[in-house]
Amino acid sequence: MEDLEHxxxxxxxxxxxxxxxDDDDFVSSRRAFDYACxxxxxxxxxxxxxxxxxxxxxxxxxxxxxxxxxxRRQEISRDLNSYCDKARDFGVMEVQPxxxxxxxxxxxxxxxxxxxxxxLLVIGSETKPGHRKTIGTQAAYITRYAPCSVIVVRxxxxxxxxxxxxxx
Amino acid sequence: MEDLEHxxxxxxxxxxxxxxxDDDDFVSSRRAFDYACxxxxxxxxxxxxxxxxxxxxxxxxxxxxxxxxxxRRQEISRDLNSYCDKARDFGVMEVQPxxxxxxxxxxxxxxxxxxxxxxLLVIGSETKPGHRKTIGTQAAYITRYAPCSVIVVRxxxxxxxxxxxxxx
Numbered sequence: 001m002e003d004l005e006h007x008x009x010x011x012x013x014x015x016x017x018x019x020x021x022d023d024d025d026f027v028s029s030r031r032a033f034d035y036a037c038x039x040x041x042x043x044x045x046x047x048x049x050x051x052x053x054x055x056x057x058x059x060x061x062x063x064x065x066x067x068x069x070x071x072r073r074q075e076i077s078r079d080l081n082s083y084c085d086k087a088r089d090f091g092v093m094e095v096q097p098x099x100x101x102x103x104x105x106x107x108x109x110x111x112x113x114x115x116x117x118x119x120l121l122v123i124g125s126e127t128k129p130g131h132r133k134t135i136g137t138q139a140a141y142i143t144r145y146a147p148c149s150v151i152v153v154r155x156x157x158x159x160x161x162x163x164x165x166x167x168x
Numbered sequence: 169m170e171d172l173e174h175x176x177x178x179x180x181x182x183x184x185x186x187x188x189x190d191d192d193d194f195v196s197s198r199r200a201f202d203y204a205c206x207x208x209x210x211x212x213x214x215x216x217x218x219x220x221x222x223x224x225x226x227x228x229x230x231x232x233x234x235x236x237x238x239x240r241r242q243e244i245s246r247d248l249n250s251y252c253d254k255a256r257d258f259g260v261m262e263v264q265p266x267x268x269x270x271x272x273x274x275x276x277x278x279x280x281x282x283x284x285x286x287x288l289l290v291i292g293s294e295t296k297p298g299h300r301k302t303i304g305t306q307a308a309y310i311t312r313y314a315p316c317s318v319i320v321v322r323x324x325x326x327x328x329x330x331x332x333x334x335x336x
Contacts, residue, residue, distance in 0.1 A: 004250055008254065009205045012206050013206065026171045034177055034179070035180045038179050082172055083172075086176065086177050090177035114335065119324075139311055139312065140311055143307055143311045144307065145330075147327050147331045149293075149320060151319040154316060154317045154318075162315030166277075
């Protein structure tokens with residue numbers, strides 16, 4: 001294979017990183033957030049922080065109530081600001097928040113990423129029984145369709161659990 | 169959310185990295201390989217290099233011919249050694265090759281990763297028309313089932329092309 005023969009390894013870094021935080025999955029998001037902030041700080045690159053208000057999560061009665069939706073909007077907006085502050089406190093110089101509403105995978109791929117244009121998107125990976133629409137379980141969708149590199153961050157606990165399952 | 173309130177960002181690095189090289193997809197694999205070697209060199213951590221001989225690729229006539237299979241085994245083994253040498257030339261201190269045969273996604277998730285136990289697996293992402301079984305198109309499978317974090321590396325060309333499609 002001639003191509004391989006003449007290939008030499010080059011240093012490769014990312015220059016613009018985005019983290020999609022799952023507001024309902026703090027454990028999984030935390031390690032992903034640590035990783036995104038570490039990379040953004042070390043290479044001194046801009047960090048986008050994205051959160052999606054999952055409107056599909058609200059049942060019909062709730063989605064008809066303006067109060068419920070309004071409360072959720074306030075909560076998620078407060079949490080997003082909190083994440084951004086924590087990134088700045090850690091030492092990330094440029095932090096930009098992104099808030100969207102809808103199905104997380106779709107919002108991230110179709111709207112948030114094309115807007116911020118990161119070359120690396122960081123997402124958590126956990127799945128929770130009976131709660132299948134988190135960003136975690138939409139990892140496969142995002143990985144397949146996002147117009148950038150994607151890292152799916154697994155916690156050590158999840159990694160050990162999966163390795164044990166495989167060794168059965 | 170009390171958890172978020174008390175959370176502080178911590179530095180997070182990987183300590184054991186593996187790259188799954190798609191022998192048929194040099195363009196996509198090259199950028200992924202650059203990234204894996206860069207991370208392994210900077211943090212001075214072990215690098216596993218995995219290649220899978222796709223036996224499902226060979227048609228029935230070919231798979232019956234010991235000569236064809238033997239030739240493919242020689243080729244892939246030579247390429248694997250070549251990749252490992254290039255990683256060492258770049259400055260990665262500890263490089264370990266892994267050769268497997270079968271369906272790439274399955275071999276990587278069930279055999280290679282449980283053997284090397286990386287905390288980060290690096291894969292390319294390209295898809296080629298009419299050739300759906302490369303590691304690239306199996307990215308979603310690996311991302312979902314690999315017992316570690318997974319980064320799917322997209323080339324700049326692929327990224328631009330996908331961004332353009334989304335803006336249509």
